[in-house]
Amino acid sequence: MSRLRFVFAALVAFALGTATAASPSSQSIRLPDFQTVQLDNGVTLLLAPRKDVPMVAATVLVRGGSLADPAGKEGTADLLAELLSKGAGDRDALAFAQTVDGAGGSLGFGSSSEAITANAQFLSRDSGLMLSLLADALLRPKMDAAEFDKLRKHAIDGIAAAKDGDPRRLIGTYSDAWLFRGHPYGRPDSGDETSLATITLGDLQAFRQQQMGGDRLIISIAGDFDPASVTAQVRKDFGGWGKASGALPQVSAKARESGRRVLLVDKPGATQTYFALANIGSQHGDPARAAQDLVQTAFGGRFTSMLNTELRVKSGLTYGARSSIARLRQPGDASITSFTKTESTKAAIDLAIATLDRLHQAGLDNTTLQSAKHYIAGQFPPSLETAPQLAGAIAWLALYGDCRDYIDGYLGQVAAATPEQVAAARTVFPDSRDLVLVAIGDAAKIRGVMRGYGPLTEMKITDPRFSPTP
Amino acid sequence: MRLLPLACAFALGTAAFAAHAATPAPSISASVPGSGAIVSKTLANGLTIIVWPDHDIPSANYYTFYKVGSRNEHAGITGLAHFFEHMMFNGTTRRKPGEFDRTMEAAGGSNNASTSNDLTIYTDWFPSSALETIFDLEGDRMANLAFDPKVVESERGVVYSERRSSVDNDSMGTLMEQMQATAWLAHPYQIPTIGWPSDIEHWKSDDLRQFFKTYYAPNNAVLVVAGDVDPAQVFQLADTYLATLPRQPEPTPITTVEPEQLGERRIVVERADAQSPIVAYAFHSGIGAGSKDYPTLELLTTILAQGQSSRLHQRLVEKEQAAVDAGAFAEAGFDPGLLWVYAALPPGGDTGKVEALLDDELAKIARTGVSAAELDKARNLKLSEFWREMATINGKASALGSYQVFNGDYRKAFAAPAAFEAVTAARIQALAAKVLRVQNRTTGLLKPTAAAETTITKEGAR
Numbered sequence: 001m002s003r004l005r006f007v008f009a010a011l012v013a014f015a016l017g018t019a020t021a022a023s024p025s026s027q028s029i030r031l032p033d034f035q036t037v038q039l040d041n042g043v044t045l046l047l048a049p050r051k052d053v054p055m056v057a058a059t060v061l062v063r064g065g066s067l068a069d070p071a072g073k074e075g076t077a078d079l080l081a082e083l084l085s086k087g088a089g090d091r092d093a094l095a096f097a098q099t100v101d102g103a104g105g106s107l108g109f110g111s112s113s114e115a116i117t118a119n120a121q122f123l124s125r126d127s128g129l130m131l132s133l134l135a136d137a138l139l140r141p142k143m144d145a146a147e148f149d150k151l152r153k154h155a156i157d158g159i160a161a162a163k164d165g166d167p168r169r170l171i172g173t174y175s176d177a178w179l180f181r182g183h184p185y186g187r188p189d190s191g192d193e194t195s196l197a198t199i200t201l202g203d204l205q206a207f208r209q210q211q212m213g214g215d216r217l218i219i220s221i222a223g224d225f226d227p228a229s230v231t232a233q234v235r236k237d238f239g240g241w242g243k244a245s246g247a248l249p250q251v252s253a254k255a256r257e258s259g260r261r262v263l264l265v266d267k268p269g270a271t272q273t274y275f276a277l278a279n280i281g282s283q284h285g286d287p288a289r290a291a292q293d294l295v296q297t298a299f300g301g302r303f304t305s306m307l308n309t310e311l312r313v314k315s316g317l318t319y320g321a322r323s324s325i326a327r328l329r330q331p332g333d334a335s336i337t338s339f340t341k342t343e344s345t346k347a348a349i350d351l352a353i354a355t356l357d358r359l360h361q362a363g364l365d366n367t368t369l370q371s372a373k374h375y376i377a378g379q380f381p382p383s384l385e386t387a388p389q390l391a392g393a394i395a396w397l398a399l400y401g402d403c404r405d406y407i408d409g410y411l412g413q414v415a416a417a418t419p420e421q422v423a424a425a426r427t428v429f430p431d432s433r434d435l436v437l438v439a440i441g442d443a444a445k446i447r448g449v450m451r452g453y454g455p456l457t458e459m460k461i462t463d464p465r466f467s468p469t470p
Numbered sequence: 471m472r473l474l475p476l477a478c479a480f481a482l483g484t485a486a487f488a489a490h491a492a493t494p495a496p497s498i499s500a501s502v503p504g505s506g507a508i509v510s511k512t513l514a515n516g517l518t519i520i521v522w523p524d525h526d527i528p529s530a531n532y533y534t535f536y537k538v539g540s541r542n543e544h545a546g547i548t549g550l551a552h553f554f555e556h557m558m559f560n561g562t563t564r565r566k567p568g569e570f571d572r573t574m575e576a577a578g579g580s581n582n583a584s585t586s587n588d589l590t591i592y593t594d595w596f597p598s599s600a601l602e603t604i605f606d607l608e609g610d611r612m613a614n615l616a617f618d619p620k621v622v623e624s625e626r627g628v629v630y631s632e633r634r635s636s637v638d639n640d641s642m643g644t645l646m647e648q649m650q651a652t653a654w655l656a657h658p659y660q661i662p663t664i665g666w667p668s669d670i671e672h673w674k675s676d677d678l679r680q681f682f683k684t685y686y687a688p689n690n691a692v693l694v695v696a697g698d699v700d701p702a703q704v705f706q707l708a709d710t711y712l713a714t715l716p717r718q719p720e721p722t723p724i725t726t727v728e729p730e731q732l733g734e735r736r737i738v739v740e741r742a743d744a745q746s747p748i749v750a751y752a753f754h755s756g757i758g759a760g761s762k763d764y765p766t767l768e769l770l771t772t773i774l775a776q777g778q779s780s781r782l783h784q785r786l787v788e789k790e791q792a793a794v795d796a797g798a799f800a801e802a803g804f805d806p807g808l809l810w811v812y813a814a815l816p817p818g819g820d821t822g823k824v825e826a827l828l829d830d831e832l833a834k835i836a837r838t839g840v841s842a843a844e845l846d847k848a849r850n851l852k853l854s855e856f857w858r859e860m861a862t863i864n865g866k867a868s869a870l871g872s873y874q875v876f877n878g879d880y881r882k883a884f885a886a887p888a889a890f891e892a893v894t895a896a897r898i899q900a901l902a903a904k905v906l907r908v909q910n911r912t913t914g915l916l917k918p919t920a921a922a923e924t925t926i927t928k929e930g931a932r
Contacts, residue, residue: 029527052503052526053857093788094779101777102843104850123854150791157794157816161746164641164918268920269743272634302580304571313568316627319635339635371576378578378597381527386861462745 549665
């Protein structure tokens with residue numbers, strides 16, 4: 001069993017949004033030439049051929065996603081996405097899986113907040129087969145009732161199992177739910193045990209009819225393939241898909257929270273407290289993106305960041321401390337997350353808050369700023385190395401309507417960010433007086449500590465939602 | 471205190487020079503684009519260096535494989551290899567604690583490291599313009615590591631925090647640790663890589679120094695550099711920064727051979743904070759990573775568990791709906807390892823039923839073997855895996871280093887697809903019959919013991 005020295009789940013949390021400046025060679029990193037084909041029914045096809053290894057990657061996005069989930073039925077889009085491959089075309093669920101696995105391929109469906117997603121990778125020789133499977137799944141899913149029942153039960157049981165696992169995997173879900181309480185961004189993409197139980201096959205069929213169609217479809221293909229034959233097949237397979245009947249979900253921005261409120265998620269017997277401090281941060285297209293990413297890198301986005309230096313390197317309170325910025329179409333969260341043994345909960349949260357205060361009071365010195373610029377520059381190229389990375393990058397460009405300069409120009413923006421811009425960008429992280437706090441831990445031992453940070457609400461980790469009952 | 475005083479290192483280093491001219495890879499690698507450009511050589515101090523130039527992106531990787539892991543530990547110093555993984559970042563006689571990371575990140579690089587039963591692997595990812603900086607940093611810590619007592623104490627807390635998350639607060643982590651300690655009677659594979667808590671609390675600086683001197687020597691390491699580099703420059707930098715490091719006595723070989731298991735071992739782990747039971751089996755595979763039978767073992771676990779159409783997923787998750795997740799994987803290093811089979815149950819799940827299902831499925835593959843279609847599928851899955859690894863400089867460095875340390879020759883990495891093609895259905899069946907026996911396994915059950923509690927929500931309790 002491998003034990004990593006440090007796990008930075010999203011080190012360059014934003015590969016797409018990150019890039020750089022240091023060396024001349026890294027500034028030349030840019031997307032390869034790719035071709036965009038618009039089909040008459042609205043399908044956007046993006047083609048990025050490259051000879052590297054004999055494999056092909058496809059990213060498929062259907063605009064809309066989990067934000068279109070009906071209230072109280074969170075998880076609808078995600079369940080639908082999973083059901084698409086549980087039997088499609090003339091294959092039942094087992095035959096479909098056997099065909100994908102038999103070719104040595106991978107094909108995974110899911111839903112993010114803004115799109116239903118499919119990611120496929122396969123050997124070049126199987127391009128025709130795998131594209132036809134994608135078409136079957138999207139256009140001709142069987143939507144079998146027995147398969148639906150299994151999936152829904154599986155999803156509910158999976159959440160319970162996850163709650164017995166490493167709480168690092170859940171703290172973000174609870175934190176989003178608490179920060180965005182009552183707002184669509186607070187709803188878990190994969191649903192919770194309560195919402196999943198209310199979803200019916202009819203809900204999925206209605207969602208599919210309203211939210212899926214050729215006009216919402218983006219197909220991005222990268223790797224070792226023949227563009228002409230792939231284009232012809234996509235026209236044949238997807239060119240006849242009609243339009244979605246419903247409107248795309250619309251979301252308004254949530255204002256930044258004032259003051260503090262605290263959620264304590266009781267996990268009796270836990271030997272460690274997992275915590276998040278968050279507020280509203282930035283959004284996709286923010287002109288301050290590059291400057292904010294420099295702040296994020298220096299504050300909590302790398303091993304020598306201010307947070308990791310204080311909480312891990314200097315004090316040994318934790319295995320890891322980091323910050324992150326989520327950019328959706330509307331502002332997402334800017335957060336700090338870490339964990340520490342139960343006894344040092346107060347020391348670690350206090351130190352995280354003090355470090356946040358220091359960011360705002362002292363800012364970044366020039367040495368740190370230059371280091372952050374070089375760091376982003378050095379870590380960006382590997383985020384565009386493989387066919388799946390390229391397919392994903394250009395698909396999401398299309399989803400947001402960005403031009404390629406969103407990626408190609410990024411390193412230049414990072415290099416050009418002035419100290420003044422970076423100083424101003426610190427406000428992407430909240431003032432410590434305005435924080436939404438979440439802790440997962442042994443409530444009997446840390447209740448008093450958590451109460452000290454603001455008005456306290458409690459729930460149990462076994463509660464079937466990720467937020468307290470309204 | 472310096473472990474290797476500079477004067478000593480320099481004196482010994484005067485005789486250090488390239489023992490062999492760089493040699494290109496033979497034609498077996500020609501099927502992988504760019505593999506013909508691989509070169510390697512071994513320095514006089516025993517450090518093997520492999521370079522794969524690849525100019526797709528202006529980046530490079532520097533991977534150091536040290537042949538040390540938890541199998542090299544004993545009671546009192548369990549977890550030391552992993553702790554050492556941390557300490558290799560914490561200062562030298564030339565650089566203060568933290569300077570390694572600060573210097574690397576300022577040059578655009580990042581790093582990490584991992585420890586297993588068998589290896590400790592240090593990984594650097596950086597713009598190729600930082601190549602010399604990386605050599606300087608890595609050469610320094612291989613030669614001049616320091617052990618500041620304050621840093622040792624602080625890092626102890628870090629490692630303990632890591633243990634709490636990955637083992638103590640994680641049902642699967644807890645169960646696997648207990649099963650590993652039960653499955654091995656004699657071999658040090660019984661030691662958890664993260665270490666037992668009391669050992670984490672009691673390592674001494676002298677333990678670290680001795681461990682460093684023994685294992686972190688050039689003759690106990692393999693270096694792989696892949697990416698946007700010129701091999702001649704890599705070797706020149708290696709001569710400057712690494713060739714002067716002294717060879718150390720060869721570590722004492724691990725000679726313990728696990729005696730044959732004489733019957734099933736069963737353990738039950740009870741957790742008050744869990745909702746979901748787990749059933750797991752650990753079989754002695756009898757196969758190490760360098761064994762000719764290793765591809766057969768890999769195909770067996772692939773057929774059992776990889777993909778939605780795999781046997782275990784179909785039977786336990788889809789057909790019987792008795793488990794949320796079911797899987798299998800094999801651990802294999804310098805010595806034969808364990809083949810793990812597991813099923814995660816829903817809350818209230820019936821562990822007896824799941825055991826019976828697992829038993830039936832495992833008996834079936836031993837009794838009736840695998841179909842031609844299943845074998846083809848498994849080979850194709852392994853072929854895709856091979857090409858995915860070859861698609862990145864990170865994967866290339868990892869593959870070359872792994873084959874070099876476990877198989878004695880990085881070139882064997884390129885023979886993997888052919889090795890999988892050569893495995894027959896009969897060999898898979900025979901291996902299943904030999905390994906998947908109840909007498910050869912440790913059975914682990916994780917049982918939640920908490921009574922169901924009602925939802926309690928306290929709003930605004932302050």
